[in-house]
Amino acid sequence: MADYPSELKYTKDHEWAKKTGSSVVVGVTWYAQDASGALVYCELPKVGASLKAGESFGVIESTKAVSELFAPLSGKVTKINDEVVSSPSLINDDPYGKGWLIELELANAAEYDGLMDSKTYVSKLEQK
Amino acid sequence: MAKQTPLNAAHRKLNGRMVDFAGWDMPVQYTGVEKEHEAVRTSVGLFDVSHMGEIEFKGPGALAEANRLITNDLAKAADGQAVYAGLLNEKGGFVDDVVAYRFSPEHIFICVNASNAAKDFEWMKAHAKTVKPVNRSDDFAQIAVQGPKAFALVQRLANKPLDGVGTYRFTQGQVAGVDCIISRTGYTGEDGFELYCAPGGAEALWFALLEGGKGDGCVPVGLGARDSLRTEMKYSLYGNDIDDQHTPLEAGLGWIVKWDKGDFIGKAALEAQKAQGVPRKLVGFELTEAGIPRSHYAILKDGQKVGEVTSGTMGPSIKKAVGIGYVPTALSAEGATFHVEIRGRPVGAKVVKTPFYKK
Known part of the structure; x- marks a missing residue:
């Protein structure tokens, strides 16, 4: 069921970010995976790539459609989740856990505080 | 405001995820594209295809009139047989792809794509010489029942034996007490039927099929799986794979063009293309x-x-x-x-x- 953990930050593009020290882990929200349907393909950037907030960094695809992934924050990719590339359904099954996508080393730590908290994100979803 | 089929309330009751498709409010999925796709390949699924259009030619000369508009040959079909055909423009491009049903030489019934129904009707009206087409699109709902268990399901609810109704054959009868054209056709690569009925009977028929197929795992199927099923069969979708810029010869549909049947719109262009090379x-x-x-x-x-x-x-x-x-x-x-x-x-x-x- 729909779930938006309060310890995460969110974007209007339906990504979440979670701070762990100076890096953040990034994934897509429950809403994003549900709207996409069963995912069958995932394309992620290479480790070392530099991302700008708002920039496309990959795609997730269902049988029916392609959804772009947008970087919630600027920074350098330090890890990618190889498991979701080989088993994209992990994103559907566990979007905040095993379905994480990338880890970023933040370019500007202050950006993180500018993201939405779960309450704000949920109220945005309810306006849809 | 998107148009609604007579099954719109049923889709909402079944938690269909509704989208705009060709101006119609249609379910793209209910529980998930993969599950619905799988049900059709292994058991049976129901599709609301009531958005499709129906155009009829009736009266003396109906067969000749319709035959001059399409690439396949209704004269070679038997009464109770349907043919897949192209409706072409003068350049040989598709105005639409259609299924034409021969009730009799004086009654031809043509099922057309939802997105093209109005255009097709205007095209047919403009090009018909003696027998004028009638747009019957609002008079019919259509439910496709597809999958290896589709035959048995429809047979259990029908008031007559259907084993004589072979592929691309049709009959008239009642299914779950609703008067239908019962057509052994589909768009999935599986056995099954397409049932045409009056809009008022559609909901009763839909739920009777769903209930009657419960033990088989019968599920409603949305447009998402309809597309993945037809793509796996390389069945053309108008607007994607075929359109007014492409001919049947280019589309690998040479088999629906009957060269020896007399003239039809687009024939000269197709002959020229064949001579020059596709x-x-x-x-x-x-x-x-x-x-x-x-x-x-x-x-x-x-x-x-x-x-x-x-x-x-x-x-x-x-x-x-x-x-x-x-x-x-x-x-x-x-x-x-x-x-x-x-x-x-x-x-x-x-x-x-x-x-x-x-x-």
Whole structure:
């Protein structure tokens, strides 16, 4: 069921970010995976790539459609989740856990505080 | 405001995820594209295809009139038989692809695509000489029942034996007490029926089928799985794989063109194209590297754009990323290789035999 953990930050593009020290882990929200349907393909950037907030960094695809992934924050990719590339359904099954996508080393730590908290994100979803 | 079929309330009751399709408010899925796709391949699924249009020719000369508009030959069909056909413009391009039903030489009933129904009707009206077409689209709902268990399900609810109704044959009878045209046709590659009934009977028929198929795992199926099922069979979708810029010869549908039946609109253009050689062909291909082809992606050979993908998906039954697209004839043979440009990157592809899905 729909779930938006309060310890995460969110974007209007339906990504979440979670701070762990100076890096953040990034994934897509429950809403994003549900709207996409069963995912069958995932394309992620290479480790070392530099991302700008708002920039496309990959795609997730269902049988029916392609959804772009947008970087919630600027920074350098330090890890990618190889498991979701080989088993994209992990994103559907566990979007905040095993379905994480990338880890970023933040370019500007202050950006993180500018993201939405779960309450704000949920109220945005309810306006849809 | 999108138009609604007589089953709109049923879709909402069944938690259909509704989208706008060709101006109609239609379910893209209920529980998930893959599950629905799988149910049709292994058991039975129901599709609301009431948005499709129906146009009728009735009276003396109806057969000759309709036959002059389409590529296939209703004169060679029996009463109670249907044919898949092209409705072409003078240049040989598709105005639409249709299924024409021969009730009798004086009664021809043509099922057309939802997105083209108004255009087709105007086209037929403008080109019919003696027998004028009647647009019956508002008089019919249509439910497709598809899958290996579809026959038994419809038979259990029908008031007459259906084993004599072979592929592309039809009969009239009652299913769950609702008067229907019972047609052994479909768009999935599976056995089954398409049931045409009055709009007022559609909901009762829909729920009777759903209830009657419960033990078989019968589920409602949305447009998402309808598209993945037909793509696995390389069945053309109008607006994607065929349109007014492409001929049946280019689309690999030469078999629906009957050259010996007398004149029909587009015939001269097709003869000229046949004589000159068909410049491009619609092929089925699979990717040889990671990715999923999608419509409008460029097809590249030696770095140059030579064609375009018209449909593509990750086939749920075949578990492969496959696509359909137009390529120059020289690249259309089985085994020919090219690239599909996916987000700026060339990804390897090769032409394969179709249908992609085989039992």
